[in-house]
Every structure is written in C-alpha cells, then in structure tokens.
Amino acid sequence: xxxxxxxxxxxxxxxxxxxxxxxxxxxxxxxxxxxxxxxxxxxxxxxxxxxxxxxxxxxxxxxxxxxxxxxxxxxxxxxxxxxxxxxxxxxxxxxxxxxxxxxxxxxxxxxxxxxxxxxxxxxxxxxxxxxxxxxxxxxxxxxxxxxxxxxxxxxxxxxxxxxxxxxxxxxxxxxxxxxxxxxxxxxxxxxxxxxxxxxxxx
Amino acid sequence: xxxxxxxxxxxxxxxxxxxxxxxxxxxxxxxxxxxxxxxxxxxxxxxxxxxxxxxxxxxxxxxxxxxxxxxxxxxxxxxxxxxxxxxxxxxxxxxxxxxxxxxxxxxxxxxxxxxxxxxxxxxxxxxxxxxxxxxxxxxxxxxxxxxxxxxxxxxxxxxxxxxxxxxxxxxxxxxxxxxxxxxxxxxxxxxxxxxxxxxxxxxxxxxxxxxxxxxxxxxxxxxxxxxxxxxxxxxxxxxxxxxxxxxxx
Numbered sequence: 210x211x212x213x214x215x216x217x218x219x220x221x222x223x224x225x226x227x228x229x230x231x232x233x234x235x236x237x238x239x240x241x242x243x244x245x246x247x248x249x250x251x252x253x254x255x256x257x258x259x260x261x262x263x264x265x266x267x268x269x270x271x272x273x274x275x276x277x278x279x280x281x282x283x284x285x286x287x288x289x290x291x292x293x294x295x296x297x298x299x300x301x302x303x304x305x306x307x308x309x310x311x312x313x314x315x316x317x318x319x320x321x322x323x324x325x326x327x328x329x330x331x332x333x334x335x336x337x338x339x340x341x342x343x344x345x346x347x348x349x350x351x352x353x354x355x356x357x358x359x360x361x362x363x364x365x366x367x368x369x370x371x372x373x374x375x376x377x378x379x380x381x382x383x384x385x386x387x388x389x390x391x392x393x394x395x396x397x398x399x400x401x402x403x404x405x406x407x408x409x410x411x
Numbered sequence: 412x413x414x415x416x417x418x419x420x421x422x423x424x425x426x427x428x429x430x431x432x433x434x435x436x437x438x439x440x441x442x443x444x445x446x447x448x449x450x451x452x453x454x455x456x457x458x459x460x461x462x463x464x465x466x467x468x469x470x471x472x473x474x475x476x477x478x479x480x481x482x483x484x485x486x487x488x489x490x491x492x493x494x495x496x497x498x499x500x501x502x503x504x505x506x507x508x509x510x511x512x513x514x515x516x517x518x519x520x521x522x523x524x525x526x527x528x529x530x531x532x533x534x535x536x537x538x539x540x541x542x543x544x545x546x547x548x549x550x551x552x553x554x555x556x557x558x559x560x561x562x563x564x565x566x567x568x569x570x571x572x573x574x575x576x577x578x579x580x581x582x583x584x585x586x587x588x589x590x591x592x593x594x595x596x597x598x599x600x601x602x603x604x605x606x607x608x609x610x611x612x613x614x615x616x617x618x619x620x621x622x623x624x625x626x627x628x629x630x631x632x633x634x635x636x637x638x639x640x641x642x643x644x645x646x647x648x649x650x651x652x653x654x655x656x657x658x659x660x
Contacts, residue, residue, distance in 0.1 A: 241433050244426055251419040259418070272418070279422045280431065287436035 233295035241286050250295070251279055257372070258303045264328065264367055265304065266311040267319055274307035281306060297381035300374070304364070304382060318360070331371050332401065354404035361385075362397035369394050457505070458531035572620045573628065574636060577613050585633075587619060595619070596627045604632040611635055 231239070233250060240247035255275065262271035262278075282302050289298055311318045329348045332355075355363055364383055368374045369390075376394075380387040425431070575589035585597040597619055611617060611633065621630040 244423060247426075248419050248423050251422050255418040276418065276421055276425075279418075280425055280429075283422075283426060284431060284434055285439075286433040288434070288439040 234291065237286060237289050237295050240283070247283055247286075250299075254296070254299050258299060261300065261367075261372060262303055262307040264371065265318075266307045270307065270310050270314060274310045275303055277310065278303040278306040293381050294378060297374075297378040300368070300372075300378070300382045301384070328371050332366070333405065350405055351401075354401050357404055358397055358400060362393055362400070365390060365393045366397040366401065370398075454531060458534065572618045574616065574618050577611060577615050577617055579613060580611075585630075587617065587628075594626065597621075597633070598627060598629045599633070600629070603630045606634045 231246075231249075233253065236246045236250050240250060258275045258278070259271050262274045265271075266274060278299070282299060285302075289295065308318050326348070329351050332351055333347060355366070358366065361383070365379055368379045368382060369376075374382065376390040377387055379385075379390045385393075573587065573589050573595055575587040575593075575595065578586040578588050578594075580586070583599050585599060587595045587597050589595065598621075603621075605611070616636045617633050618636050619628055619630050620632045621628045623629075
C-alpha cells in the first residue's frame with residue numbers, strides 16, 4: 210500500500226501507518242468527536258462480537274443484538290470506564306443487549322446453543338470423546354451438556370474457553386468477583402466432562 | 412461494499428440518520444455521583460440504625476428478654492445477644508448484595524466488603540453510644556410504659572421485666588421502686604439468676620424478670636442496668652410543664 214493511495218482519513222494516513230495502530234481505548238476517546246474512529250472500532254469487533262452473540266442467543270438475533278450494542282456503546286462512550294478494557298466493555302454491552310433482545314423476542318434466553326465445529330473442538334479439546342464419535346453427534350452432545358449447565362457457568366465457559374478472555378476480563382464482562390471466575394470455570398469444565406461421559410481431568 | 416463492512420455501514424448510517432451523539436460525560440458523572448452517594452448514605456444509615464436500635468434494645472433490657480434458648484440451657488451462653496448476631500447477618504447480607512451491584516465493587520474481594528461493613532457497624536455503635544441514646548428510651552415519661560417492661564411478646568414471664576431502683580434488700584426479699592413510683596416486693600431464691608460477678612447494692616438500677624403476683628415478683632433473674640442511674644432522677648430527660656420547647660413561640 211502506498212501513501213498516495215490512502216483515503217483521507219485520520220487513521221489511515223502515512224503518519225499513522227508509520228506509528229503504531231491506535232489502541233481501542235484511544236479510538237474510544239477519539240470516537241467522542243469522530244465517528245470514523247468509532248467505525249474502526251466496529252470493524253475490529255464486529256466479527257468476534259457477532260460470533261459471541263450467536264453463541265448466546267442464536268444466529269438470527271445475533272446481528273441485531275450487536276448492531277444495537279454498537280449504537281448503545283456509541284451513545285454511552287463518555288461513560289466508558291478507563292479502568293476496563295474496551296473489549297471487556299463491549300462484550301458486556303453485547304452480552305446484556307443480546308440477552309435482553311432474546312427475552313423481548315422469545316420471552317426466554319435459549320439454552321441450546323448453536324455450536325460450530327470450532328467451538329465444539331475448543332470445548333472438548335481436553336476430553337477424549339471426539340475420537341470415537343461422529344462430529345455431529347459430538348456437537349449435539351456438547352450442546353445438550355451445555356444446556357444443562359447454569360447460565361453463569363455457561364457464560365464463564367464460553368468466554369474463557371471459546372472467546373479466550375482472561376479471568377479479569379470475564380469478571381468485568383459478567384460483573385463478578387475476579388477470584389470467583391476460576392472456581393466457576395473449573396466446576397463448569399468438570400461438569401461438562403461428566404455430562405459428556407469423559408474421564409475427569411488429572 | 413463487502414460483508415465485513417455491512418455492519419459498520421449500518422451502524423454509521425444509523426448514527427447519522429438518528430443524529431446520535433455521545434451523551435456528555437458530565438451526565439454520567441452526575442448520575443454516578445448521585446448513585447454512589449445514595450448507596451453510601453444507605454449503608455451508613457443501615458449501620459447507624461442497626462447499631463442504635465440494638466444499643467437501645469440492650470440498654471432497656473428488651474434484647475436480654477428475648478430468651479430464645481431452652482430453659483435448661485446455660486444462661487451464660489444465652490447472655491450473648493444472638494438476636495443481634497442475626498440482625499447483623501441479615502443487614503450485612505443486604506448491604507453486601509447492594510454494594511456488590513454498585514460500580515466496580517464486584518471486583519473487590521468479599522472480605523474487604525465484610526470488613527467495611529463491620530467497621531461501619533462499630534462506627535455506628537460508637538456514634539449511638541456517644542449521642543446518649545438511652546435518654547430516648549425514657550422520653551415517653553411517667554405513666555407511659557413504653558419501654559419500662561421489656562418488649563418480648565413471646566417470652567412469657569421473661570418478657571415482663573421491671574426496671575427500678577433497689578430501695579432495700581435482705582437475702583431473700585428486695586424492695587424495688589420502678590419509674591412510675593410503683594413499689595415491688597422481689598422474692599429472691601436460690602434459683603434466681605444473677606449475672607456472673609454482679610454486686611447489687613441498694614440504690615442500683617436493676618431489671619427484674621420473674622413471675623408476678625400483684626406487687627410481688629418471684630424473681631427468675633435480676634441484673635443491674637448500667638449507666639442509667641442519671642435517668643432515674645425525677646424529671647431527668649423528660650419534658651415538664653414548665654419546659655420551653657426550642658423553636659416554638
């Protein structure tokens with residue numbers, strides 16, 4: 210990419226390219242006065258957030274939920290707590306928006322999650338159930354097992370194992386104590402193993 | 412425009428069409444300040460109210476009258492105000508839940524919130540003590556027995572305490588005058604319970620519980636009521652006919 214080809218945008222000028230890319234938090238501050246900066250944030254987070262929302266409430270509602278969440282985030286940009294990461298803040302908004310949307314539309318939050326192969330693999334990565342079973346069966350079993358977990362355990366499991374969020378971020382997203390995330394995750398994993406009929410982890 | 416940019420496009424279009432603007436920061440700060448102040452005040456009021464109430468209940472003997480244990484239980488064990496413990500527990504849990512839901516306190520380790528709560532209750536107890544809340548217990552004046560006789564509607568005999576001054580005493584017979592001037596003959600037996608190490612000379616303010624027959628009390632327990640002697644003087648802490656109420660023309 211040449212400097213002459215770049216669009217006239219604050220964040221894609223040669224100067225910015227030579228410098229480090231602005232962090233999410235910097236963009237969030239700039240977005241207060243510049244919608245382009247917010248557009249960049251949308252670009253960065255659109256995919257992971259849509260995937261997360263889809264796991265929470267299904268593909269049908271995911272896109273609407275994320276769109277609503279972005280608009281809500283834009284209106285509340287000034288309330289962004291600098292102690293949080295922007296990522297955790299956005300995940301929290303998407304989490305709440307998605308659940309509220311599902312409740313509004315279907316009067317309940319779906320417990321049977323739509324799991325793609327990657328998610329199933331991540332969730333069953335440390336068990337040995339995959340070797341013997343057909344992929345579809347595994348996916349169904351994992352979906353059913355997840356549905357039997359309580360909401361908090363399921364959220365922690367998804368955020369940690371599938372989304373790869375740190376304990377600190379999970380605490381911020383779900384508004385729980387940091388020191389409770391580890392035990393919840395551990396319990397959720399062992400319950401999932403038990404439900405899948407896998408031997409307990411050593 | 413490829414799929415990747417659809418969301419961005421939609422969001423930016425909506426921002427433009429709806430003329431959305433980020434809400435000014437001062438509004439969030441104002442709301443947060445109001446919310447935090449309200450929670451802090453609630454917390455302080457809870458602690459103060461709890462401590463003050465318990466202080467009054469202890470001072471006028473009501474709490475001690477709430478005998479929840481079996482009659483064969485060791486009295487010293489039930490001297491401990493378990494009811495206070497229960498109240499602190501209930502209010503503690505409520506305050507705890509409230510605090511956890513506020514701002515970023517969900518990240519704070521639980522132990523620090525518990526420490527803060529205990530600290531606030533101790534502070535409240537200190538404030539209650541310093542403000543001499545005992546006077547309030549006798550503000551109703553002579554003839555109105557609001558706090559004079561225990562407050563335990565469930566405690567049978569133990570709920571009917573009499574607070575008064577020991578006028579004279581022998582080994583088995585005491586004479587006690589209560590606040591209304593009523594004179595009581597108190598029969599003391601070997602079964603009568605006295606707090607460990609209590610010495611009750613004539614002139615002490617005591618609280619007597621037991622079975623009453625007219626003006627005689629067959630005492631089940633007698634204990635001194637501390638720091639209330641000044642309240643037993645006639646008119647102490649009470650409004651008389653000649654007293655001027657400040658601020659009233």
